[in-house]
Amino acid sequence: QPALAQTDQDTSPLPNEAVPAVDLERYAGQWYEIAHLPMYYQRKCVADTTAQYTLQADGTMAVRNRCRTADGSFQQVDGQARGVDGSTSKLEVRFAPGWMSWLPMVWGDYWVIALDPDYQWAMVGAPDNKYLWILSRSDQLDAGVRNRLLDQARRMGYAVDKVQITAQRSQQAAASPGP
DSSP states (O other), rough: OOOOOOOGGGOOOOOOOOOOOOOHEEEEEEEEEEEEOOOGGGGEEEEEEEEEEOOOTTTTTEEEEEEEEEOOOOEEEEEEEEEEETTTEEEEEEOOGGGGGGGGGGGGEEEEEETTTSSSSSEEEEETTTOOOEEEESSSHHHHHHHHHHHHHHHOOOOGGGOOEOSSSSTTTSSOOOO
């Protein structure tokens, strides 16, 4: 079967923008990383990457990122997410200690740029296209959905040729941290 010609794909650019709104109560919970653009902070992660979001009383989200490293152990980091200018889809995330939260440089952009109506998958990016994650509520995501999201990201200006698929091989058996 011949490969699809480039002309068979929609190549029209899309704006790199967040979805209009996110119901943070529905967004809270466990997410599995399906794919990501490589970044310095994840350099030791080799598999089983997850994010746990817990909505706080003040409207912020507690964030716990966890992954398996090459030696088989788990690396974990806790942080906080907050809305930007009242938005629920344009967030900033901080993993630096709380006493440093007044410094603008410790906050990174976290834009929800695609979201399943049933909150079963999400795609997260940033205004400068430097970061990209595809997340799913289960440790596997249908390849058709993943490819559609990667095509959308490409049209939004993300370097999808550099995206890495995240191995999710043993997260189910590992003890999941509580909220």
